[in-house]
Amino acid sequence: MSGKRHYLEAPPELIARRRRGKVFQGLCLAATLVGVVTLVVLLADILVDGVKWLSPTFFTEFPSRLPARAGIKSALYGTVWLMGLVALISFPLGVAAAVWLEEYARKGWLQTAIQTNIANLAGVPSIVYGILGLAIFVRWMFAITGGRSVISGALTISLLVLPILIIAGQEAIRAVPRSIREASYGLGATKWQTVRHHVLPNAMPGILTGTILALSRAIGETAPLIMIGALTFIAFVPDSPRDQFTVLSIQVYNWASRPQDDFRGLAAAAIIVLLVLLLSMNALAIWLRNRYRKEW
Amino acid sequence: MSEPSLLEVRTRPRLPADARGRGLRGARARTAKETTIGGILFAAGAVSILTTVGIIVVLVWESVAFFQRVSIVEFLTGTTWTPLFVPQHFGVLPLLGGSVLVAVVAALIAIPLGLGSAIYLSEFAPSRLRDWLKPVLEILAGVPSVVYGYFALTFVTPILQVIVPGLDMFNALSAGIVVGIMVLPLIASLSEDAMNAVPSELRDGAYALGSTKFEVATKVVTPAALSGIVASFILAISRAIGETMAVVLAAGMTPNLTLDPRESIQTLTAYIVQVSLGDTPFGSIEYQSIFAVGLLLFTVTLVMNIFGLWFLRRYREEYA
Numbered sequence: 001m002s003g004k005r006h007y008l009e010a011p012p013e014l015i016a017r018r019r020r021g022k023v024f025q026g027l028c029l030a031a032t033l034v035g036v037v038t039l040v041v042l043l044a045d046i047l048v049d050g051v052k053w054l055s056p057t058f059f060t061e062f063p064s065r066l067p068a069r070a071g072i073k074s075a076l077y078g079t080v081w082l083m084g085l086v087a088l089i090s091f092p093l094g095v096a097a098a099v100w101l102e103e104y105a106r107k108g109w110l111q112t113a114i115q116t117n118i119a120n121l122a123g124v125p126s127i128v129y130g131i132l133g134l135a136i137f138v139r140w141m142f143a144i145t146g147g148r149s150v151i152s153g154a155l156t157i158s159l160l161v162l163p164i165l166i167i168a169g170q171e172a173i174r175a176v177p178r179s180i181r182e183a184s185y186g187l188g189a190t191k192w193q194t195v196r197h198h199v200l201p202n203a204m205p206g207i208l209t210g211t212i213l214a215l216s217r218a219i220g221e222t223a224p225l226i227m228i229g230a231l232t233f234i235a236f237v238p239d240s241p242r243d244q245f246t247v248l249s250i251q252v253y254n255w256a257s258r259p260q261d262d263f264r265g266l267a268a269a270a271i272i273v274l275l276v277l278l279l280s281m282n283a284l285a286i287w288l289r290n291r292y293r294k295e296w
Numbered sequence: 297m298s299e300p301s302l303l304e305v306r307t308r309p310r311l312p313a314d315a316r317g318r319g320l321r322g323a324r325a326r327t328a329k330e331t332t333i334g335g336i337l338f339a340a341g342a343v344s345i346l347t348t349v350g351i352i353v354v355l356v357w358e359s360v361a362f363f364q365r366v367s368i369v370e371f372l373t374g375t376t377w378t379p380l381f382v383p384q385h386f387g388v389l390p391l392l393g394g395s396v397l398v399a400v401v402a403a404l405i406a407i408p409l410g411l412g413s414a415i416y417l418s419e420f421a422p423s424r425l426r427d428w429l430k431p432v433l434e435i436l437a438g439v440p441s442v443v444y445g446y447f448a449l450t451f452v453t454p455i456l457q458v459i460v461p462g463l464d465m466f467n468a469l470s471a472g473i474v475v476g477i478m479v480l481p482l483i484a485s486l487s488e489d490a491m492n493a494v495p496s497e498l499r500d501g502a503y504a505l506g507s508t509k510f511e512v513a514t515k516v517v518t519p520a521a522l523s524g525i526v527a528s529f530i531l532a533i534s535r536a537i538g539e540t541m542a543v544v545l546a547a548g549m550t551p552n553l554t555l556d557p558r559e560s561i562q563t564l565t566a567y568i569v570q571v572s573l574g575d576t577p578f579g580s581i582e583y584q585s586i587f588a589v590g591l592l593l594f595t596v597t598l599v600m601n602i603f604g605l606w607f608l609r610r611y612r613e614e615y616a
Contacts, residue, residue, distance in 0.1 A: 014508075021510030025420050031412025032421075032429060035484070038477050039436050045451045046443070096340030104334050105341070116605075118344050123531065123601035124594065125538025127565050128351060130572070131590045135354040139578060159347050166344070190326060192333045220440025223540035223565065227572045249442050249541075256446045256545055264450055271443050282438065286431075 046275070050268025058269060062235040063251065067262035070255075072270055077237035078150065078230070078245035079219065079277075085154030085241060086218050090161050091211055095200075097162070098169030098207075103195055122163035129160045130227025138228050146242030148229035153245065156224050161214040168210020172203040205292030212285040216278050222249040248274045355594055358587035365581055371588060377551035377567075379585050380574075386585060388592060390551040394468065394561035395537050395593075398547060401472020401557055402479060402536040407529055409476075410483025414525075417484065418491035419513040430485075437481035445545030448474040453546065462558055466548030469557040474546065475539050479532040486531065486608070490524020491517050493615045523614070527607035534600035538593065540565040564593045 010018075061071025097118075105111035133156030137145050145152045176199050184194040200207075225247060233254070234246040248270055255267035363371070366386045374387015413433070417426055453470040457463045463470075494517050502516045518525065548560030549570050562570070568586045576582045 017508050017511070021508045024510045024514070025416070028412045028416035028420060031409045032416045032484075034409050035413060035436050035477070035480055036429065036432050039432060039439075041451070042439070042443075042447050045447060049450065093340045093343055096337045097344065100334075100337035100341040104337055114341050114344060117348055119605055120598065120601055121344055121347060123534060123597065123604075124351065125535075125540070125565065125597055127538065127540045127568055128355075128590055128594050128597075131568070131587065132347070132351050132354055134572070135358070135587075136350055159343075162344065162347070190330055192330055216438060220438075220442065222440065222442045223544075223569060226569055229572065249440055252446065253442050253541060253545070256442070256449060264446075267446055268450075271446060274440065275443070278438065278440070279435070282435070 043275075046268045046271050049265055050270075050272045053265045053269035054272060058266075063233055063246075063254075067260070067266055070266055072248060072251055072273065074234045074237055075246050075248045075251040075270065076273070078234070078247045081150045081238050081241075081245060082154055082157065082225075082247055083215055083219060085151060086157050086161065087211070087215060089154060089158040090165055090214065093158070094162055094165030094211070094214075095169050095207055097166045098173055099195055099200070101166070102170050102173040103191070103199065118163045118166055122167065126160055126221055127223040127227060129156055130224030132156070132159070133224060133228040148231070148244055149242045150238050150245045151241035152228050153225050153230055153247075154241070156228055157218045157221055160221065160224060161218050164214040164217060165210055168213065169203070169207050172206025172210065173199060175206060176202045202294070205288055209285045209289045212281050212288070216281040216285070219278055219281070220249050220274065222253055225250055226253070248277075351594065355587055355591040358584050359591045362581065362584035362588045365584070366588075375553050377562075379571075379582055384581070386588075388564075388589065390553040391562055391564045391567050391589060392592065393553045394547070394551070395563040395565070397468045397555065397557060397561060398472045398475055398539070398543055398563055399533050399536040401469060402476035402539075403529070403533055405473055405476025406480045406483055406532055406536075410480045410528070410532070411487055411525065413480070413484040414487035414491060414528075415513050415518070418488045419509065419517060433481040433484055436477070437485075439478075441478065441539060441541040442545070444474040444478055445542040448542055448546035460558060464548070464558060464560045466546065466550070466560040467558050468547050468561045471543045471547035472557060474542050475536045478539065478542065479535050482535060483528045483532045486528035487521065487525045490521035490528070490611050493524070493611060494520040495615060521611065523607045524611040527604045527611070530600050530604035530607065534597045534604065537563075537600075538565065538597050540569060544569050564589050568593075 057069070058071045059076065060073055061069055062073050063075075064070040101111065101115060105114070133152060137152035137155045138147050141152075145155070180198050180202065181194055184198045189197070230246050230250050231244055234244060236243075238245045252267050252270045252274065255263045255270065258264070371386050371388050373389070374385060375389050376385035376387045377390045378385045417429060421429065448470045452473055453463070453465065453467065456467075456470055456473075460469065498516055498520055499512050502512045507516070543563045544566045547563060547566065549562050549566060550560040551562045551567070552559055554561065567589055571582055571586045574582075
């Protein structure tokens with residue numbers, strides 16, 4: 001009887017190994033939770049610092065030397081202008097490039113070169129895009145862009161998010177099954193008709209999700225815009241793409257870099273606005289992805 | 297009814313002249329349209345090549361002008377960086393050292409935490425918890441860098457000042473910690489992808505030989521996914537070196553060749569921001585210096601990214 005029980009029991013060595021496993025699993029869980037806890041602490045810290053500065057006038061006033069009268073009107077307008085232009089520029093370019101890579105390009109050195117190049121561009125630090133924008137869009141194309149203008153910023157940020165958009169677009173296009181294309185060709189459609197009427201409509205939810213995620217990256221970009229000279233103190237809203245501008249993230253930087261507590265509070269309030277915009281875009285992207293998810 | 301002659305049978309029936317013309321013209325127009333569209337799509341793809349070419353040309357062009365005024369040897373080996381006051385010195389090592397110091401602190405935070413998260417998500421987490429943790433990590437990765445800078449400056453630094461004696465208001469430690477948190481999700485998600493790509497036969501084989509879950513995770517899955525994991529480390533460190541706003545806000549603007557993370561330093565990226573915040577005239581040596589620093593930054597990150605992507609491709613080929 002006791003002999004049988006002994007037989008069923010795990011040897012002590014195995015128990016020790018299992019215990020080591022449990023400890024390790026606990027450590028891994030703890031590592032994962034560090035990220036989660038940090039996010040919670042970060043959000044709580046910003047809410048605590050900033051929420052009392054969120055008044056209606058905060059949205060309708062221009063920046064000011066007096067914290068009590070300072071607002072984000074110019075930054076908000078600038079952000080909307082910039083995002084609109086970035087979407088207009090990067091979306092068609094990104095989709096076209098993705099279509100070319102997936103549907104038109106022949107396997108060969110050219111396609112490989114462009115694909116590798118896009119992967120590498122995605123890893124170039126954002127400030128390097130700022131240097132590019134400064135030299136090309138602000139200085140070289142001064143006559144067209146008007147120098148340190150919304151359009152210069154939008155072109156710079158568009159180049160920055162293009163790799164993200166292209167890669168997302170390619171994945172969406174690749175997910176459209178071959179049979180759809182073959183059915184279209186079988187009915188005599190040309191390549192472009194197939195792409196235009198069958199591939200793109202089916203890939204569109206995926207492409208839109210990728211675009212929104214790319215734009216949510218763009219909305220927080222700061223360094224390249226400082227490079228091209230988006231100003232920190234602007235008491236007007238842009239009327240045309242050639243006007244000077246500022247954006248939320250730059251306003252955050254400007255306020256955060258001042259030593260006074262009041263300005264730090266304003267920075268936190270601007271961060272709340274920025275994060276609300278950013279998280280709504282992410283939520284929209286996730287909703288789109290789930291709403292239009294297709295099982296082929 | 298007369299038999300059709302051989303000649304008539306061989307000849308295709310003639311269409312009315314206008315229909316034939318339209319048909320041909322339609323086909324030709326369609327071909328022309330298809331070719332044009334192909335060309336336009338290719339042009340969009342070529343924008344990415346132009347971007348790379350643009351970056352390289354711009355950086356090299358202005359750097360050449362800079363290196364006509366400052367010797368390349370002084371730039372790469374000098375230990376004093378004082379471009380904004382007299383006497384000007386352009387030794388880039390303090391800036392490079394600042395970037396490396398921040399990246400080392402970030403790596404010490406992000407590598408253990410990121411790898412731990414990846415192992416947990418891939419090997420241990422119940423799927424419902426996993427579905428909930430992954431979006432949280434995605435949000436963590438999506439928080440803008442300037443927000444991390446604010447967090448470092450107003451939350452992390454004050455806490456560290458209580459714990460670490462002699463900590464400056466601006467310091468590499470606080471900046472490195474938040475940069476580490478920023479790149480943690482990158483390591484976690486790339487490493488997890490690599491671990492998921494390890495064929496389940498390998499796990500099953502190890503279980504059949506009597507391994508525990510812990511032993512499978514550490515002795516089978518992690519080594520098998522190693523090239524992907526190494527790739528994630530390299531790409532994360534490259535990202536940390538290129539990180540800008542968090543270090544601008546938290547690490548300071550003091551070029552300082554030091555190994556002590558408690559001190560205020562300046563990174564390559566922070567210098568570029570500092571110059572562009574000021575009123576530096578185009579063509580001045582300060583203006584040109586940001587291109588030389590940018591070229592160095594671009595080269596360092598590009599080399600790391602190429603290595604990282606090469607490692608990634610390796611594991612993808614292995615388990616494709």
